[in-house]
Amino acid sequence: MLRIIPFEIRKLLEQPVILLFFIASLLLNTIFIATAGVDQSYVNYIQQTEAKTGTLISSEFQETLSNQPASKKQQRLLTETADQENIFQDYSTEALGQEMIDFFQIDGSVTEKMKKKYEKLTPVVHELAEEQAALEIGRAEETMNIFTFIKDRLFHVVLGESLIFALLLGLYGSTFERLTKTEVLMVTSKTGRNTQGSKYIASFILTLLFYGMMIMLTFGIFNYVHPIGTLWQTSMSTQFHTNFYFPHFLETYSLEIPFITWQPMTLLNYMVLSIGLGGLLISFCHGFNFLVGLWTEHFFRGFIIFVVLYVGFLGLVHIINQFSWWNIHALLMWHPISLWNKQSYWFTEMGPYAVIPWQESIAMVINLFLLGVGGILTSKFYATKEVK
Amino acid sequence: MLMLNNVSKKFQSSPVLEDISLTFENGVYGLLSPNGAGKTTLLKLITTLLFPTSGEILWNGQAIKELGADYRGILGYLPQSFGYYGNYSPTRFLKYIAALQKMNKREAEKKIDELLELVALSEVKNKKMKRFSGGMIQRVGIAQAMLNNPKLLILDEPTTGLDPKERVRFRNLIHRLAQDRIVILSTHIVSDVETIAKQIIMIKNRHLYCCETPSQITQSVQGKIFEVPAGYALTPEQLLLSERESHEGHLLRIASPVAPKEGVEVRPNLEDAFLYIYRDEVGAVAANHSI
Numbered sequence: 001m002l003r004i005i006p007f008e009i010r011k012l013l014e015q016p017v018i019l020l021f022f023i024a025s026l027l028l029n030t031i032f033i034a035t036a037g038v039d040q041s042y043v044n045y046i047q048q049t050e051a052k053t054g055t056l057i058s059s060e061f062q063e064t065l066s067n068q069p070a071s072k073k074q075q076r077l078l079t080e081t082a083d084q085e086n087i088f089q090d091y092s093t094e095a096l097g098q099e100m101i102d103f104f105q106i107d108g109s110v111t112e113k114m115k116k117k118y119e120k121l122t123p124v125v126h127e128l129a130e131e132q133a134a135l136e137i138g139r140a141e142e143t144m145n146i147f148t149f150i151k152d153r154l155f156h157v158v159l160g161e162s163l164i165f166a167l168l169l170g171l172y173g174s175t176f177e178r179l180t181k182t183e184v185l186m187v188t189s190k191t192g193r194n195t196q197g198s199k200y201i202a203s204f205i206l207t208l209l210f211y212g213m214m215i216m217l218t219f220g221i222f223n224y225v226h227p228i229g230t231l232w233q234t235s236m237s238t239q240f241h242t243n244f245y246f247p248h249f250l251e252t253y254s255l256e257i258p259f260i261t262w263q264p265m266t267l268l269n270y271m272v273l274s275i276g277l278g279g280l281l282i283s284f285c286h287g288f289n290f291l292v293g294l295w296t297e298h299f300f301r302g303f304i305i306f307v308v309l310y311v312g313f314l315g316l317v318h319i320i321n322q323f324s325w326w327n328i329h330a331l332l333m334w335h336p337i338s339l340w341n342k343q344s345y346w347f348t349e350m351g352p353y354a355v356i357p358w359q360e361s362i363a364m365v366i367n368l369f370l371l372g373v374g375g376i377l378t379s380k381f382y383a384t385k386e387v388k
Numbered sequence: 389m390l391m392l393n394n395v396s397k398k399f400q401s402s403p404v405l406e407d408i409s410l411t412f413e414n415g416v417y418g419l420l421s422p423n424g425a426g427k428t429t430l431l432k433l434i435t436t437l438l439f440p441t442s443g444e445i446l447w448n449g450q451a452i453k454e455l456g457a458d459y460r461g462i463l464g465y466l467p468q469s470f471g472y473y474g475n476y477s478p479t480r481f482l483k484y485i486a487a488l489q490k491m492n493k494r495e496a497e498k499k500i501d502e503l504l505e506l507v508a509l510s511e512v513k514n515k516k517m518k519r520f521s522g523g524m525i526q527r528v529g530i531a532q533a534m535l536n537n538p539k540l541l542i543l544d545e546p547t548t549g550l551d552p553k554e555r556v557r558f559r560n561l562i563h564r565l566a567q568d569r570i571v572i573l574s575t576h577i578v579s580d581v582e583t584i585a586k587q588i589i590m591i592k593n594r595h596l597y598c599c600e601t602p603s604q605i606t607q608s609v610q611g612k613i614f615e616v617p618a619g620y621a622l623t624p625e626q627l628l629l630s631e632r633e634s635h636e637g638h639l640l641r642i643a644s645p646v647a648p649k650e651g652v653e654v655r656p657n658l659e660d661a662f663l664y665i666y667r668d669e670v671g672a673v674a675a676n677h678s679i
Contacts, residue, residue, distance in 0.1 A: 181471025189488035190461040
């Protein structure tokens with residue numbers, strides 16, 4: 001197997017579309033970064049100022065800031081940090097749960113599950129209160145803009161590109177020999193149908209390599225264009241960063257709540273965890289489509305099946321939401337497509353999109369386990385699959 | 389020894405092969421049938437690409453399905469439509485096949501050089517195959533089938549695309565190789581196997597029609613092959629086999645159950661026997677062509 005993998009990797013790498021997709025994705029991300037709309041001079045000002053004032057908003061902070069040379073930026077920072085308090089002190093997660101239930105008009109057994117979930121959030125909020133996470137200055141009101149750009153847009157785009165790459169490589173990896181009519185040579189060789197194992201590993205390595213390189217290059221470019229320095233060490237739960245929930249189909253009003261993760265996290269920790277979970281989602285997408293390729297025996301047929309499943313799932317969620325069938329809705333949120341769609345809420349209480357803490361992570365592990373079961377069944381099917 | 393015991397194959401509910409029993413020992417076996425008779429299906433069953441609906445295939449007494457990799461390790465196969473990677477050179481392609489065959493790297497490299505020499509591709513061994521002619525590609529296919537020094541060599545329409553010189557060269561090579569291995573060569577071109585096959589296998593109406601030596605098959609039409617002048621009017625029971633020019637003028641070679649008045653009995657060859665045995669199919673093909 002080890003001897004065949006380099007051949008398979010090289011075979012895939014020689015497909016021009018792979019390099020083109022990589023370059024196109026990187027170019028798109030670079031344009032995205034260049035048009036991010038970050039107020040870099042204000043970000044730099046806070047970076048320099050916090051060396052003198054410290055990173056926590058307090059009366060001392062206000063005093064030191066007031067003594068800094070007067071400027072528009074100083075005035076802006078004074079205004080943005082005035083009257084800020086530790087919002088997690090005496091914060092009621094039960095009330096938050098009820099607010100969520102009322103906002104989304106959740107009913108049935110899901111209501112109880114939601115209440116229990118928000119009860120479990122209480123110790124986290126106490127910890128955040130103790131750490132004074134809400135008072136971390138970050139980059140004041142520019143924090144929201146930067147945090148949202150990094151996790152909801154930039155990472156979302158990289159993840160999306162990597163998922164498309166995983167989809168294509170998964171399908172291509174398992175159907176390549178059929179396209180080149182070399183499948184019979186592979187199947188009648190001593191390695192035989194087991195060659196697909198090497199193909200799986202080869203396409204998986206390339207998929208992870210694409211994801212890893214795209215993350216490194218994209219975030220490298222971001223850091224170069226918009227150096228945010230110590231902001232990476234700022235808590236995700238600073239009061240300058242909030243979580244928004246929108247009722248289904250209506251984005252004209254929203255519910256704004258603090259950004260509460262199940263474990264206090266800095267932006268860096270959050271992104272590292274997100275990259276890790278994203279990697280698992282990509283592994284799932286690659287594996288699933290590799291299996292689809294083995295069953296359908298055809299790249300385009302496999303692709304169409306994936307698109308039909310994806311669109312069908314979104315349609316189903318749409319119908320479920322319209323009828324407010326919360327039990328089914330709660331179940332559908334365990335699906336990998338939901339995990340992708342709700343990426344911006346990962347590791348938080350997730351509002352109506354989760355009924356237990358860390359649901360996205362647990363769901364991912366379960367999905368990978370089910371994929372493994374699917375893999376075993378497929379290998380049994382493929383061992384006796386006829387090549388006509 | 390390869391043995392097929394009462395092998396049948398159905399695709400969905402339509403039978404393609406029924407109750408085929410054959411035994412193969414070292415030597416060349418020509419699988420000679422018209423297109424669509426089930427030759428490729430039979431070869432695919434032997435190469436584990438397909439599995440019998442009923443019956444069993446044994447290699448030295450053991451079921452090939454159970455032998456798995458051990459069986460495939462002694463197998464060399466050239467499929468009917470040989471697929472390749474256009475961007476690969478013959479050397480690189482054969483190295484990949486050697487890896488699939490789990491061959492020792494050094495031995496593989498030596499063998500690849502030998503085989504490329506044998507199929508006269510040494511000069512282009514590092515050139516991309518996408519620029520190769522059909523005959524050159526077919527020669528790469530032959531080389532890959534022989535790479536693991538197979539005990540069982542299966543060749544499905546191997547001479548397709550080869551020029552007459554290459555054809556003769558290939559025939560001689562196969563004859564030499566068959567001294568210590570089984571070679572099953574599927575073709576609808578009689579001359580490919582006439583002189584080198586130890587036995588000829590014919591499939592008719594999904595069943596095994598015969599598995600006999602070329603002379604035995606030829607013998608079956610002895611006294612039925614005649615040459616008649618060009619103006620001769622064929623009766624419904626007579627079959628036109630071929631036409632030729634001679635110093636006596638244009639002659640028709642026909643098969644006839646009784647000697648025609650102006651006919652001269654000639655010595656039958658394997659092609660006569662083939663055309664006579666498959667006269668219904670040949671007639672149907674001719675009818676289709678005339679439409």
